[in-house]
Amino acid sequence: MNLRQMECFLAVVQDMHFRRAADRLHLSPASVSEAVSSLERSLGGRLFERTSRRVRLTPLGAEFAASIRQPIDDLHRAHGAARQQAVSHRDAVIAHTPELGHLILPRLVAAGSGDTVDAVGLLPAWRPIAMHTPGQLTAVADGEIDVGLCWSVPEQTGIDSVVLGEFPLVAVLRSSDPLASHAEVSLTQIRSRQILVTPRADNPYLDSQLQADVTRAGIPRAHIEEVARYDELVVHVATRGHVGIHPGPIALTSPLSSVVFRPIADASDRVRICAISHSRERSPSTISLIESLYMIVAALDLERALN
Structure with missing residues (x-):
């Protein structure tokens, strides 16, 4: 039994939903489920009754939650107070x-x-x-x-x-690209082009927005290619002639005059x-x-x- 297991248990008690509890804890649902299962094994009894439709506390689970909630809250308060004291003495x-x-x-x-x-x-x-x-x-x-x-x-x-x-999403283009003469570029205009993006795992929330826009524009997944880093994207565009898609501030860090940036007009959000x-x-x-x-x-x- 450890503190993380009890935190996972109390999060599920609060939401009565493993996925929502996992989101609040910044963990995977599988991790939360395993933490609760390990806690149940150490206690020797089930804390939740789980079906495909609902989650509810067992009598043991309700009693255990009531007994640990205040001590856990006290631990968090003590940790916060100690951390504030430590923070005051560091950068x-x-x-x-x-x-x-x-x-x-x-x-x-x-x-x-x-x-x-x-x-x-x-x-x-x-x-x-x-x-x-x-x-x-x-x-x-x-x-x-x-x-x-x-x-x-x-x-x-x-x-x-x-x-x-x-800031807008922008298309990253060679200055000689026909689309560079446009004030804005739409995703449908680059539907047949090879498109370069930075690693999706770096920000799955931003990537989900981009993926929705790409799908709506009818761009095949096979046309999307990741490059390793944001500062390499403009170089790939300059040397290979593909189109990059990236948040607009990339235009403020690019060292290449042979590459231009055009707002994407049909992006769903800034x-x-x-x-x-x-x-x-x-x-x-x-x-x-x-x-x-x-x-x-x-x-x-x-x-x-x-x-």
């Missing part, structure tokens, strides 16, 4: 996706030194750590990082998400740059950092880069 930790770190963190360094108009006063000491969006959600929930800087994320219990800015933090552990330093990040993203001049 804040900002996790970032590689691309957003490249784009935004140098500006945050300048803002902290007062060298730019983005400065909002003296910033707390902070240090960066590279981490993709799914890992950030878990690390924020576990208290391992103070701020996550990431792309679009779904709502998550216990996590605050501040939208720093919204892409968000978000700052995430723990909803119950937002320290003054966390709030200050998020305010600075908001000002920096608001000052990004994407329109100029797209023209």
Whole structure:
């Protein structure tokens, strides 16, 4: 028996649904199910009656939930208080996706030194750590990082998400491509082209939006190819002549004048740059950092880069 098993058990008690409990805990349904099963084995009795249609507590499960809920809450409060004390004596930790770190963190360094108009006063000491969006959600929930800087994320219990800015998806094209003369490009216009994207696992939430748009436009899955990193995508477009699809801020980091960027007119939604933090552990330093990040993203001049 361990704390994670009991947390999984209480999450299922709250939702009476294994998948919803797993989503709140940032775990797979199989992991939650195994944790509860292991707990049942250690107790020697069943905690839930499970069918294909419903989940409900057994008498043992109801009694056990009532007996552990307060001690578990007390443990979380003690952990939060100790963490707040520890945080006050260390640098804040900002996790970032590689691309957003490249784009935004140098500006945050300048803002902290007062060298730019983005400065909002003296910033707390902070240090960066590279981490993709799914890992950030878990690390924020576990208290391992103070701020996550990431792309679009779904709502998550216990996590605050501040939208720093919204940007279009763009088509990445050679400047000699016939579509480069258009102000906008539609997905249907590139339906027969080979399309390059960055790894889907880096942000499954953003990928699900893209996949829905691609399917609606009738683009075959065989036409979609992953390239290893965001900063390689423009090089692949320049050398191979394919079309890239990526969030618009890529235009602000591209070093190649032979590649242009055109908004995708029929994308279902804009892409968000978000700052995430723990909803119950937002320290003054966390709030200050998020305010600075908001000002920096608001000052990004994407329109100029797209023209």
